[in-house]
Amino acid sequence: MARIEDVAARAGVSVGTVSNVLNRPQAVAPKTRARVEAAIAELGYLPNESARALVSGRSRTVGLVVPDVTNPFFADLARGAEEVADKHDVVVELYNSADSLERELRYLGRLETQRVQGILVTPVDRGGRAVEELISRGTPVVLLDRGRPSRSVCSVSVDHLAGGRLAGAHLAELGHRRIAFVGGPLSAPQVADRLDGARRAAAAAGATVEAVETPALTVAAGRQAAGALVARGAGDRPSAVFCANDLLALGVLQTVTRDGLRVPEDLAIVGYDDIEFAAAAAVPLTSVRQPREQLGRVAAELLFEEINDAGRHGHRQVAFQPELVVRRS
Amino acid sequence: MARIEDVAARAGVSVGTVSNVLNRPQAVAPKTRARVEAAIAELGYLPNESARALVSGRSRTVGLVVPDVTNPFFADLARGAEEVADKHDVVVELYNSADSLERELRYLGRLETQRVQGILVTPVDRGGRAVEELISRGTPVVLLDRGRPSRSVCSVSVDHLAGGRLAGAHLAELGHRRIAFVGGPLSAPQVADRLDGARRAAAAAGATVEAVETPALTVAAGRQAAGALVARGAGDRPSAVFCANDLLALGVLQTVTRDGLRVPEDLAIVGYDDIEFAAAAAVPLTSVRQPREQLGRVAAELLFEEINDAGRHGHRQVAFQPELVVRRS
DNA sequence: AACGTTCGATGTAACGATTCAATAACCCGG
DNA sequence: CCGGGTTATTGAATCGTTACATCGAACGTT
Numbered sequence: 154m155a156r157i158e159d160v161a162a163r164a165g166v167s168v169g170t171v172s173n174v175l176n177r178p179q180a181v182a183p184k185t186r187a188r189v190e191a192a193i194a195e196l197g198y199l200p201n202e203s204a205r206a207l208v209s210g211r212s213r214t215v216g217l218v219v220p221d222v223t224n225p226f227f228a229d230l231a232r233g234a235e236e237v238a239d240k241h242d243v244v245v246e247l248y249n250s251a252d253s254l255e256r257e258l259r260y261l262g263r264l265e266t267q268r269v270q271g272i273l274v275t276p277v278d279r280g281g282r283a284v285e286e287l288i289s290r291g292t293p294v295v296l297l298d299r300g301r302p303s304r305s306v307c308s309v310s311v312d313h314l315a316g317g318r319l320a321g322a323h324l325a326e327l328g329h330r331r332i333a334f335v336g337g338p339l340s341a342p343q344v345a346d347r348l349d350g351a352r353r354a355a356a357a358a359g360a361t362v363e364a365v366e367t368p369a370l371t372v373a374a375g376r377q378a379a380g381a382l383v384a385r386g387a388g389d390r391p392s393a394v395f396c397a398n399d400l401l402a403l404g405v406l407q408t409v410t411r412d413g414l415r416v417p418e419d420l421a422i423v424g425y426d427d428i429e430f431a432a433a434a435a436v437p438l439t440s441v442r443q444p445r446e447q448l449g450r451v452a453a454e455l456l457f458e459e460i461n462d463a464g465r466h467g468h469r470q471v472a473f474q475p476e477l478v479v480r481r482s
Numbered sequence: 483m484a485r486i487e488d489v490a491a492r493a494g495v496s497v498g499t500v501s502n503v504l505n506r507p508q509a510v511a512p513k514t515r516a517r518v519e520a521a522i523a524e525l526g527y528l529p530n531e532s533a534r535a536l537v538s539g540r541s542r543t544v545g546l547v548v549p550d551v552t553n554p555f556f557a558d559l560a561r562g563a564e565e566v567a568d569k570h571d572v573v574v575e576l577y578n579s580a581d582s583l584e585r586e587l588r589y590l591g592r593l594e595t596q597r598v599q600g601i602l603v604t605p606v607d608r609g610g611r612a613v614e615e616l617i618s619r620g621t622p623v624v625l626l627d628r629g630r631p632s633r634s635v636c637s638v639s640v641d642h643l644a645g646g647r648l649a650g651a652h653l654a655e656l657g658h659r660r661i662a663f664v665g666g667p668l669s670a671p672q673v674a675d676r677l678d679g680a681r682r683a684a685a686a687a688g689a690t691v692e693a694v695e696t697p698a699l700t701v702a703a704g705r706q707a708a709g710a711l712v713a714r715g716a717g718d719r720p721s722a723v724f725c726a727n728d729l730l731a732l733g734v735l736q737t738v739t740r741d742g743l744r745v746p747e748d749l750a751i752v753g754y755d756d757i758e759f760a761a762a763a764a765v766p767l768t769s770v771r772q773p774r775e776q777l778g779r780v781a782a783e784l785l786f787e788e789i790n791d792a793g794r795h796g797h798r799q800v801a802f803q804p805e806l807v808v809r810r811s
Numbered sequence: 812a813a814c815g816t817t818c819g820a821t822g823t824a825a826c827g828a829t830t831c832a833a834t835a836a837c838c839c840g841g
Numbered sequence: 842c843c844g845g846g847t848t849a850t851t852g853a854a855t856c857g858t859t860a861c862a863t864c865g866a867a868c869g870t871t
Contacts, residue, residue, distance in 0.1 A: 154619065156857060167821045172859060182819060197619060202595040203535035204857035208826050212532065222560065222576070223758075228552040231578065244592055247551070247576040249560065263573055266531040290526060291483065372758050407762040429552075429701050433736040435764040485827060496851045501829055511849060533827035537856050 155196040164192035175200060206268060213243050215456060216264035218257060218274040219297075222249040224370070224400060225428040226445055227275075230297065233449025234273055241457050243270060252369060254278050265292055271456045273297055273449075293459040295452045298343060307459060307468045309452040313343050316441045316475035317350020320395045320423045323439070323477055324351075325358035329393040329421060335378045335405060336397025337366040344370075344397045347425060351395050363391060370397055375404020382420075383412045393421035399431045402438055406482065410435055422482040437480035444473050484525040493521035504529060535597060542572050544785060545593035547586060547603040548626075551578040553699070553729060554757040555774055556604075559626065562778025563602055570786050572599060581698055583607050594621055600785045602626055602778075622788040624781045627672055636788060636797045638781040642672050645770045645804035646679020649724045649752045652768070652806055653680075654687035658722040658750060664707045664734060665726025666695035673699075673726045676754060680724050692720060699726055704733020711749075712741045722750035728760045728769055735764055735811065751811040766809035773802050 161168045166185060173181045174189045181189070192198075206212040217234055219227040231247055238245045246264070250257035257277050261284075264272055271293035276284055288294050288306055296308035324332050332355055334348045352362045365381065367374040375396065382390060382405075396402035402424030406416060414420050416436045424431055427442035451471055459466045490497045495514060502510045503518045510518070521527075535541040546563055548556040560576055567574045575593070579586035586606050590613075593601055600622035605613055617623050617635055625637035653661050661684055663677045681691045694710065696703040704725065711719060711734075725731035731753030735745060743749050745765045753760055756771035780800055788795045 157859095158857080168858080169821055169823090169860085170819085173820085176859075180819080185819080197615070199591070199595050199619075201536070201597060201857050202592075203532045203541065203597060204826090205859075206532035206826095207530070207536055207828085207857080208859045210826075222551055223554050223557040225552050228557075228578075231551065232580070235578070244577075244589070247578070248573075249557075249564070249576070251561075260573070262528070263531075266528050268530060268532060286526070290528075372762060403759065403762045407766075430732065430759050433701060433732045433763065435762070437736075486829095487827080497828080498830085498851055498853095499849085502850085505829080509849080514849080530827050533856090534829075535856095536827080536858085537829045539856075 155198040157198070157200070160189065160192045160196055160198045163196060164189045211268050211270050214246055214267065214269045215243055215453070216246050216248065216260070216267075216269050216272040216274075218248045218250055218260050218264075218272065218276075220250050220252045220257075220275055220277055221370070222247065224398070224426075225430065226398070226426045226443070229428075229445035230449035230452075233446035233451075234453040235449075236446075237450050237453040237457065243457075245453075250277055252277050258283055261287060265290070270460050271295070273452050273456060275299060293456055295456045295459070297448065297452050303470075304468055307452075307455040307470070309448055309455065309471045309473075310343075311443045311448070311473045311475050313346035313475070314350040314353075316425065316443075317347040317352075317395070318354040319350075319441055319475060319477040320347070320425070321351035321354030321360075321362065322358065323479070324393045324395065324421060324423060325355050325360045327393070327421065329391075330360045331391040331393075332360055332362045333365050333382065333391040333394045334362050334397070335365045335367060335375065335382075335394050335401055336370065337368060337374075339364065339366050347395075347397050362395070365394075367397075367401065370400055372400050372404040372407075375401035375406075376408045377404075379405040379408035383409055383414065387419075390420075392419075393417075393423070395423045395425075397425055399424040399426045399428045399438060399440055402440070402482075403430065403434055406435055406438070417482050424482075427478050431478075432480065434482075436482045439480045439482045440478050442476045442478050448473065484527040486527070486529070489518065489521045489525055489527050492525060493518045540597055540599050543575055543596065543598045544572055544782070545575050545577065545589070545596075545598050545601045545603075547577045547579055547589050547593075547601065547605075549579050549581045549586075549604055549606050550699070551576065553727070553755075554759065555727070555755045555772070558757075558774035559778035559781075562775035562780075563782040564778075565775075566779050566782040566786065572786075574782075579606055581606050587612055590616060594619070599789050600624070602781050602785060604628060622785055624785045624788070626777065626781050632799075633797055636781075636784040636799070638777055638784065638800045638802075639672075640772045640777070640802045640804050642675035642804070643679040643682075645754065645772075646676035646681075646724070647683040648679075648770055648804060648806040649676070649754070650680035650683030650689075650691065651687065652808070653722045653724060653750060653752060654684050654689045656722070656750065658720075659689045660720040660722075661689055661691045662694050662711065662720040662723040663691050663726070664694045664696060664704065664723050664730055665699065666697060666703075668693065668695050676724075676726050691724070694723075696726075696730065699729055701729050701733040701736075704730035704735075705737045706733075708734040708737035712738055712743065716748075719749075721748075722746075722752070724752045724754075726754055728753040728755045728757045728767060731767055731769070731811075732759065732763055735767070739764055746811050753811075756807050760807075761809065763811075765811045767811045768809045769807050771805045771807050777802065 248260040275297040424440035427440040431438040577589040604626040753769035756769040760767040
């Protein structure tokens with residue numbers, strides 16, 4: 154494979170000049186530039202990114218670690234982040250921690266050894282030690298969807314307390330007095346906040362919210378939780394469920410309708426995220442919408458601000474307000 | 483940030499020894515190793531992957547470029563690939579070309595400048611010149627879901643002709659005589675094959691298949707195509723549609739039911755891929771299932787075979803058989 | 812024609828690891 | 842206690858770039 158030296162030889166110039174046409178074309182005379190470009194084309198030369206990164210001390214990359222690429226919410230978020238990374242001529246490497254701490258650590262470690270410019274991450278363990286260490290060693294990090302009030306790191310999140318409130322108030326207003334919350338693990342703050350918000354809004358309207366904890370936020374977990382709910386029998390069952398995300402809601406919807414319940418007559422359902430499938434579901438899903446792509450965009454913007462503004466940069470915690478999208482469930 | 487030299491100094495050994503404990507721990511005496519490991523921990527040392535890659539000539543990475551991360555089909559495929567990459571102690575970098583040739587080229591180029599060990603790719607332009615050049619310059623490539631009979635490259639695919647046949651035969655058997663195929667662009671061979679297969683099976687049963695081409699395989703495109711279908715009026719409408727993937731089918735389903743058609747009574751629908759949402763749809767979707775994760779696994783295995791077995795490695799084209807999953811649509 | 816400027820091109824020292832041949836330390840039997 | 846054979850460690854060369862100080866040519870002005 155051709156090296157910069159081969160190109161230089163072929164074009165009859167020095168390697169420095171080749172490097173210049175690659176990195177500051179305006180600094181080299183048009184004729185020489187043309188000659189060098191021809192040599193590059195003839196040789197099929199491609200610069201070695203490792204060597205580049207080695208001398209400049211940083212790669213032209215940022216990392217994005219999400220807990221579930223399968224969840225369209227994160228896919229949309231990734232798109233938003235890519236959009237702004239493009240403007241900075243940086244590529245986004247996407248990694249799927251699949252809700253596994255071990256995988257998350259592996260990927261974060263890998264990203265750090267690659268000396269990426271920065272990392273966007275939704276930590277599975279609520280942003281624990283691993284992230285602290287990353288930051289303390291100097292890698293810029295922006296937390297996604299983990300709105301801890303920490304001053305030591307930028308974060309972008311949605312006010313899930315408000316989101317929960319929206320859902321709780323909506324259901325209470327519809328006359329529901331017994332509401333179930335399906336979601337988990339409750340140790341995840343975004344999940345706990347949604348529950349909390351719903352509880353408060355429901356309490357204010359004289360309704361109660363019972364938590365049904367799930368191991369994950371997936372369709373399968375939703376099916377399982379719904380199974381337990383259905384098994385209880387009509388008398389002993391809440392009349393509405395608020396699901397911590399749309400994937401769960403879809404699972405619940407699927408199972409309860411299969412078991413003969415009507416939605417929303419026998420059981421009302423409210424989801425969260427408002428992914429594209431929510432509107433296309435068996436019963437179009439009422440859901441709490443998060444500004445998905447915007448979340449990704451803003452997170453990336455904060456990251457690049459920190460990367461470029463280096464030392465003097467105040468960490469900011471940006472919180473978005475969710476919005477209730479009422480459909481038929 | 484600590485370098486290997488700092489670690490060596492702190493542990494009182496040479497850099498070569500530190501490198502050894504990192505790469506072949508069994509070759510260094512237990513006592514020295516312990517000392518070095520302590521120094522590494524104290525300094526929070528992390529090797530610089532760029533430097534590593536530079537001297538070894540290859541990074542510990544493979545690339546995976548898919549046309550749509552949002553499509554759960556590809557997410558599952560990625561999971562399969564990661565699983566086998568893990569075993570080789572290699573990480574999978576995931577990139578979303580979003581069906582854009584320009585983005586695909588950018589990512590492939592980037593991967594090549596990073597000197598990745600190999601690339602798994604579902605090319606948007608049916609594996610044209612870009613991929614040929616990649617291969618000719620020596621990067622191992624495995625094509626995903628692009629089963630061209632080319633002997634010059636490994637590929638993993640599903641027999642979409644058979645898949646189309648499955649769908650066409652199923653609908654014809656149900657008595658449908660006018661079937662629409664919704665999907666596109668038809669220039670994509672996987673899409674064209676599905677249409678072809680459906681046509682043949684339908685023709686054998688005396689039915690006809692009319693193609694409704696869409697610009698992409700998304701929910702939105704499905705909605706749009708369905709709109710056109712609905713607008714035609716009951717008399718002039720096919721009684722069944724076969725969609726090139728489940729995303730389209732979901733879009734079609736959503737629009738036609740919104741417009742008052744019953745599925746499957748007024749319009750039967752068959753999807754393709756059998757993603758998780760298919761079963762959870764308004765009307766549980768009949769779909770042609772592809773072995774998604776297995777596809778990813780086998781592709782990765784072929785790639786590593788080529789990477790490790792270097793010169794002598796016969797390119798193979800693996801084709802899987804799809805399977806019809808009958809549900810209610 | 813001489814001189815000061817500018818603009819373009821050059822050469823080389825890093826960057827941070829790995830590799831490998833050479834050397835040193837060690838172990839054990841005689 | 843010495844020598845022969847291992848086993849451990851060392852040190853320098855190397856990977857492919859970029860950055861930067863330096864050098865040279867060309868040009869316009871007086």
